[in-house]
Amino acid sequence: MSANNEPNIVAFLCNWCSYAGADLAGTSRVQYPSNINVIRVMCTGRINPLFVVNALQQGADGVLVSGCHPGDCHYMEGNYFARRRLGMLKDLLEYVGVDPRRFHMSWVSASEGHKWKEVVEKTVEDAREARSYEGFRRRQIDW
Amino acid sequence: MELEKLRETAAEIAARDDVKYLIGWKKGSYGYRVAPAFAEDAEGASDFIFSPLCTANLATYLTLVEKLPLPRGQEPDKRKVALMVKGCDSRAVTQLLVEKGIHREEVIIIGCPCPGMVDPDLLNKKYPETEETAELKWDNDGFVIVRDGEETKVPREELLDEKCQLCRYPNPVVSDIMLDDPVKAWEPVEDEGVKEIEEKAVEGRWDYWQQEFSNCIRCYSCRNVCPLCYCQDCILDRQNPDWVYRSVNFSENTAFNIARAFHLAGRCIECGECERVCPANIPLGKINRKLAREVRDKYGFEPGLDPDAEPFQASYKPDDPEDFIL
């Protein structure tokens, strides 16, 4: 967590639903915490679960993955694959003691600007409260 | 299992023209040691054994053998590989079939119904090995240790390996030849190791694993021994992108261990080899088994049972659990 104690969140969003939903939140001027930083991918199916581990290791205090509701995937099935993989990852992270509040997944459609705000707030809040795990931080991050 | 019958069958198979070699176990150089053995002919198979010390999962060798470049014009040796398998090993073979690591027609599988292996560390601690002839046999309700010609009977519970206490498939699930009648499967005990961690609060779990992972020396033995870690170019070795840095520290060790375990989710068949070979004694089985149990209980899936199954990580069910989703 940074000096001002503000959690840093990395979010992976699918292009068609959640990224569009976040755009809609913007168009509707919905205000939400600025801690969230979005990486756009085409589909939640693209999200390698190890991205989440990598983000936690590389300085994210919380990670969010968001995509289309089941049945609405632009590519038909990508979010189903993602749900299975990331559900497994969540179990694994919890088991090794990563605070479950550090990783969330949500379904946010292109019309759910307000839900996006709620999801962001929840993710930020949870990361703020989550137990520190500094030791997991990569010593030196280069990009 | 009759040793005579085993050796007879082994010799017969090793001698076949269409067989490149037979992989089995034989006595090692000293004490309790048992070594994997490759027999190219009948002679080579004459000292094969099957005992409570044959823990090694030989399925690893199916993919481990490198396909070295062939001189121009030379045909690859397409003869079959024969392999002796216990229950757990046979699941590795099945999972390899699912993942096309091997093809069914390339292997001959010799099934060894398995009454359970001993925990080698425990054995050595309680009944230290002797230089010459330390051996182990099964009898009705336990193990018989033979040291310098002297027999000691030990009840099964005392020495049974943890993975075997938990074993649900002691009989090979795939085979061409079975060396014996199936053993009666036993009621697996509760997985105390996993339970103990589950019962800890999240902090406790983190501290526990922090302790364990700090010991990892990143030798990659766990990956190398795993029959299902057969990627020619493992992402954990790659530099671009570098998923894990080479440095050995808690951060990278943790990332490494999570990644390895996750790659085995829905694939690990709980042979316990990774844990057995880990020089740092990290209880890797506790991670693998936890994931295996989640996969079984939540997703109704068990790897390594059906060669035609859809791979767990490459499939989904519309009603997969989603209670974790916000």
Add this chain to the structure above:
Amino acid sequence: MTDKPKIGVYICHCGINIASTVDVETVEEYALKLPNVEVARTYSYMCSDPGQALIKEDIKEQGLNRIVVASCSPRMHETTFRKAIQETGLNPYFLEMANIREQCSWVHEETEEATAKAKKLITASVAKVRLLEALESKEVDAEPAALVIGAGIAGIQAALDIADAGFKTYLVEKTPSVGGRMAQLDKTFPTLDCSACILTPKMVDCASHPNIELLSYSEVEEINGFIGNFDIKVRKKARYVDFDKCTGCGDCAKECRVADRFPSEFDQGMGNRSAIYLPFPQAVPAKYTIDPENCLYLKRGKCGKDPKCQEVCGAGAIDFDQQDEFVEFKVGAIIVATGFDPFNPSRKPEYGYDDYPNVITGMEMERLVSASGPTGGKVLINNGEEEIEPKEVAFIKCVGSRDESVGNEYCSRVCCMYTAKQAHLIREKLPDANIRIYYMDVRAFGKGYEEFYDRVRRENVRYIRGNPSEIFKRGNKLIVKAENTLTSTPVEDEVDLVVLGVGLEPRAEMREIMDLLRLSQSGDRFFLEAHPKLRPVDTATEGVYLAGCCQGPKDIPDTVAQAKGAASSAMIPLARGKVTIDAQVAEVNEATCRGCGFCVEICPYTAIEMVTVNRFGHEIEVARVNEALCKGCGSCSAACLSDSVQPKSFRDRQILPQIAALGVIK
């Protein structure tokens, strides 16, 4: 990476939309310090012509080779900036956008926060843009021809539209004649046009159209390729009648030694046909076909002294040596119009369809009231003892629809209206009959439907709300047992005829087509469209479209509308003459692929196949992406343990630095 990245970062004010919240000057200063950044500028409207000109000039003059535009959402202007970059000769995919409007200035009011976040987003974009690769979108020629599978009204209409637009169209029909189920109908709701009168001209048109090659009594055997370039192989089944010689006179059928012995498919088994037959009088093509299952000569090698048909055929058209033939051709688009099967009420034994001859289906009713039907249009039924004109007639709706016990939860959409129609037709023929309809709901949603339903009710047709539980026989009457759910009274209704309003089901043999075209089924087992709302005629396989009841139950107006929609979609690649293959597709690194096939299992577009390659003398299997089918979703890559398949522009090695960049800066 070929050349050292030289990055230009362009920060848009978007009037005041961005600049009033984000301190763009500070951001500019910051960006200039980022690695590989040569130029950073702010401008009032980056998307405007002068804004774009700014980027273009810098590319030319400063030799920039990577561009970051920090402005609105990439969903808004990514294409705009790609084009601008491309105009300078730089690869359009060397662009990354930082969304500092929708996802920054508009959602965070505090300047400090918004500015800090803009910096982060730009850093991540810089991290990624350095690693982007040049991509080329390819164009390949599209064959200006189409294949339509199934010649019911859907297939006929689609084929006619495409052919009228000037494209060669192959229309493949499995049965000896085109027309499908509609040909079997008598009159059609709600306007009561005679089905044959409106359909026959279209059937004739599609046989005579210069652009249509009608392949009747044929089946598609093989389909390979992708949009614009499908290779098709069709099996023309042997009719044992020379197509060119047969004049359609029908002498053969009359004289056939087993004349009128076999249940006619067209008459739903209520009438008979010979072993050599024309399915129905208006059949197109009007060519006879020998049914090899029943022809004495084809079955046993002997039919009297000489086969009778051969003896009487003046044209000498009978040819017992005929073999199946194969035709091969190329098309650019495919329309699937394979229709439906009526629900088989044997699966609801409580209705006694298998036991009582006077329990019939709606489809049989169509034939019974048809002037060309087995009774010449007289409503005559056998009550098990004698042929009578029914006095008491009951209809039961929703048979096999909205019924979980038979696995069909959906509404079949036509039964409400066709039972009303049939009630009306019976009323016309039997003015004194008592007609009642057992129903769960009446759904009269289409144009003119509610009016038609009202009209039928006024014609003294009783609607009884209740789903009969059983039908049994008492004396020479049938008893319909039900509960009137409006009055909550049990009913035991004595009738002479029960018509089951059977629903529509997916074709039993649809699997073959699914496998040929890699189509999927939706929950109701009909073919799955690409998107239920926005792409209702497309499928996941590009270049393959759906029309008619194969996609779900429909009435004729909807079937025709969808057929026309499918035809116009199919004509897009044909008219363009080219198809563009997206550049952002996945790619396999064959050197690291372990051949597990996970990606093949995953790809929703079956864009990946396993191929055998020779590596240093060993034959090994590796995955290969068909770029024409891949949509770049990247699902394959997350399943690939060895990271061997990766979507271009979204590779792991492009995303991990993005993650790192977001982590480093606070």
